[in-house]
Amino acid sequence: MSQDHIKQYWEAQGQTHGDSHWASWGDNWMIDLEISTIGKYIRDGDAVLDIGCANGFAAFRQAQNHKLASITGVDFASAMIGAAQQAKSKQKLDVKMEFVEGDVRALQFPDATFDVAYTSRVLINLPTWEQQIQGITECIRVVKPGGVVVLSEGFWEPLALLNSLRLLVKLPPLVEHDFNRYLKQSKLTEYLKKESIEFEIEDYSSIYYLGSRFLRELVTDPNAYPGFSNPVNKFFYELEQQFSGGGMGIQQAVVIKKK
Numbered sequence: 001m002s003q004d005h006i007k008q009y010w011e012a013q014g015q016t017h018g019d020s021h022w023a024s025w026g027d028n029w030m031i032d033l034e035i036s037t038i039g040k041y042i043r044d045g046d047a048v049l050d051i052g053c054a055n056g057f058a059a060f061r062q063a064q065n066h067k068l069a070s071i072t073g074v075d076f077a078s079a080m081i082g083a084a085q086q087a088k089s090k091q092k093l094d095v096k097m098e099f100v101e102g103d104v105r106a107l108q109f110p111d112a113t114f115d116v117a118y119t120s121r122v123l124i125n126l127p128t129w130e131q132q133i134q135g136i137t138e139c140i141r142v143v144k145p146g147g148v149v150v151l152s153e154g155f156w157e158p159l160a161l162l163n164s165l166r167l168l169v170k171l172p173p174l175v176e177h178d179f180n181r182y183l184k185q186s187k188l189t190e191y192l193k194k195e196s197i198e199f200e201i202e203d204y205s206s207i208y209y210l211g212s213r214f215l216r217e218l219v220t221d222p223n224a225y226p227g228f229s230n231p232v233n234k235f236f237y238e239l240e241q242q243f244s245g246g247g248m249g250i251q252q253a254v255v256i257k258k259k
């Protein structure tokens with residue numbers, strides 16, 4: 001899929017879903033886990049950048065949960081930015097907040113502008129590894145020394161692990177959407193080490209994925225509980241908050257503390 005097609009896909013999502021989380025993803029439990037994981041790295045008084053902000057769903061939540069100096073959302077889909085601006089006019093948030101069009105591969109902000117910059121499921125939309133590296137470099141560039149970059153993205157290795165489990169019980173493999181290209185964790189960690197970039201990985205969705213993308217299909221009728229409404233999802237979302245790790249979470253967060 002070319003980048004033009006990927007952009008068209010997100011433009012259509014922005015037009016169709018307004019301020020709903022469905023503009024970016026239906027999985028409300030995962031979105032909640034993303035927001036709380038990223039939120040751990042945001043402090044009161046921070047200037048925050050949400051890169052690939054879509055309709056601002058996560059940015060509004062971060063602004064509600066913290067007393068921020070400012071929060072800026074940037075996205076390359078104009079329909080998403082339009083939806084975010086409309087949603088902002090309905091919110092009563094006492095924070096400097098702006099949504100602007102822009103591309104993660106060439107951000108329009110000067111070096112060292114923000115205390116925290118984050119992505120969720122954005123770098124996976126870039127069609128090549130080279131562009132993903134370009135995006136990561138840009139995210140780091142716009143953060144102040146001492147600031148934090150959180151890249152919450154989809155990874156290939158946990159997908160392979162989940163699919164091995166699924167194969168054992170003859171469930172069909174999970175596949176990436178054609179607008180995604182999951183990051184290879186091995187390649188990314190090798191790159192960050194080579195560049196002497198200090199990082200940690202938060203495996204914050206493993207238990208949830210085990211439940212929602214494997215066990216639930218063994219114990220419930222998918223027709224009775226379609227999509228993300230399955231109560232097994234909610235149960236494993238709650239369990240995820242007590243236990244984490246195991247390497248089965250497709251969504252993981254790479255946390256970079258900029259020197």
Ligand SMILES: C[S@@+](CC[C@H](N)C(=O)[O-])C[C@H]1O[C@@H](n2cnc3c(N)ncnc32)[C@H](O)[C@@H]1O
Nearest residue numbers: 010024052053054075076077103104120121125
């Ligand atoms: C899966 S959605 C995630 C949205 C949001 N981060 C969230 O957590 O709900 C991906 C978003 O990234 C945006 N995006 C994809 N490629 C981009 C790029 N090159 N530059 C900026 N935004 C991009 C899309 O328009 C879309 O809104």
